[in-house]
Amino acid sequence: MRVKLKQVITDFIVPMRDKPKVFGGNIPWCRIEDVDGKYLSESLSNQNVSTETIKEMNLRVYPINTLLFTCSASIGTTAITKKPLCTNQTFIGLVGSNKIDIEYLYYYLNKVGSMLQRAASITTIPYLSRRFFEELVIDIPSTLSIQNNIANTLSLLDAKIELNNKINQELEAMTKTLYNYWFVQFDFPNEQGKPYKSSGGKMVYNKELKRVIPERWKTERITECCRIVDCLHSKKPDYNFEDERYYLLQLENLRDDGLIDLSNRYFVSKNDYEKWTSRIEVTTNDVVITNAGRVGATAQIPNKLVSGIGRNITAIRPLSISPTYFFMTFDGIDMKRQIAWNTDQGAFFTSLNVKGIKKLFVVRPERLIETKFENIVTPIRNKRELLQSQNQQLTDLRDWLLPMLMNEQITVKETELEEKE
Structure with missing residues (x-):
């Protein structure tokens, strides 16, 4: 059956805009950055407020099992409170009743999140008001x-x-x-079989890395052991689903842990796919690295995956170097320092272009x-x-x-x- 949200929710908690000037106490003060999964109970930055501050500022405390929904900023982020807590104005709190399962509502609002984002985008500053949620019509089973x-x-x-x-x-x-x-x-x-350096292994200075490395080790330019292919510098093609095979990796597909996330694929037409893969079609063992946005973020293409790459991404194909070892060098201090040295600091944004990538050295x-x-x-x-x-x-x-x-x-x-x- 279809009902308005206000028919099954007992309270809509809208936080104040003011942020506590003093933190300290035992009630977590949470932000959108603290949401990491289905449930929320702690402030990752360890910001807490006291009962005195709550009374002085007339703050609202979300009770346990309140459904939090971001009504501004990244609209559609949801979580269920597992402890009483406070938040800033990014969230609205939906307090359930005996007419609705709050976990069911969590899944339902996650499912329609994109629709709610579109509803918010019609305003100058995207925002979903309390009134919007009160009048929101949802589908719930009969019992x-x-x-x-x-x-x-x-x-x-x-x-x-x-x-x-x-x-x-x-x-x-x-x-x-x-x-x-x-x-x-x-x-x-x-x-x-003993630890090399701790057992007195000889170390020698390396001028490229500007530090010592083990004797008989060397450095070589990334171009000596890999093929580097830039993305196509053309206008981003229109989203167009024709076939599961035709999509381009975007920055959002590169997870922070180096894995590829395909939950949201940017599909394109067959013609556009062939155009954008004319230089390279990434596949098993290839490494992709971001040029802008999250500069220097990397991920490794998993077994049997084949796709194109979108804008601001460069593909690196290991040739004469072990692929997993090569990928892991990007998490080492040597590569991180080199990426910092070769990143262009522009007036509005930073970028790591292909010329900079080709200057990188890898330890062998x-x-x-x-x-x-x-x-x-x-x-x-x-x-x-x-x-x-x-x-x-x-x-x-x-x-x-x-x-x-x-x-x-x-x-x-x-x-x-x-x-x-």
Whole structure:
């Protein structure tokens, strides 16, 4: 059935514009940057307010299980409070009732988020008012138990996605720790299996990196071991879905952890795809690096993925260097320093162009060490890519299930949920 949100919500909490001048206390003060997943309970910046400040400023405190929705800035970010907390004016708080499952509402508003963004964009300053939310018409199943079942079903998928993310974070930390130990601290195993530098291994000064590296190691320009291909410097083609194969990677597809996120693909026509892949079509082991925006952000193309690259992205294809080792060099201090040296500081924005990328040096250890490292980390990388692919499939399934469950085209009984758990 269709109802107005004000018919099932007991309170719409709109925070004040004023920010506390003094922080301290035990009530978290949260911002949009603190939202990292479905639930919100802490301020990542450790900003808290006291009950005295709340009284003095007449602040509103969101009770537990309030649905937060960003009504300005990045409209459509949602979270459910798991502790009483305060926020700035970016959020509106929707306090539930016995007529609606707040987790069902969370999934529903996530699904229609793009529509709400369009509604806000008609104003000079995008903003969704309390009045907008009060009059917002939503679809809810006829009974609370059906809402509960829908929310529980989707929560099971989210729990699996969250577990995969945690495993991926641990795997990423493992590879970074090993890389740091071998190629930053230079305590890779020597011929006797002991840590090289700590055991007195000889170090020599390298003029390109302006620091010492192990004897018999060298540096070489990235152009000596890789093929570098710039993006097409043409007007961005129109979004046009013709086939699943024809899309261009955008900056948003490059995750901070180096994986590729294909939840939002920028599809183009076959003709545009062929034009934008005339220089290169990225595939397994290629590295993509951003030229502007998040300057120097990198990701590695996973196994069997084939796509084009959009604007402000450069493709690097490893040729005579181990691909996973090469990708991980971008997380090392040497490459980060070089990227900083070769980034152009413009009046309005910074950029890392292809000329700057071609000036980069990569450290080449002895072949045996490079190969040994590659053999250790490649299976870990493959596992991370598999988990990321699973998450994409689970996300697609979740997004497909929501309208089907909502319209009762598919039903889930409580006993079925218990069996799955």
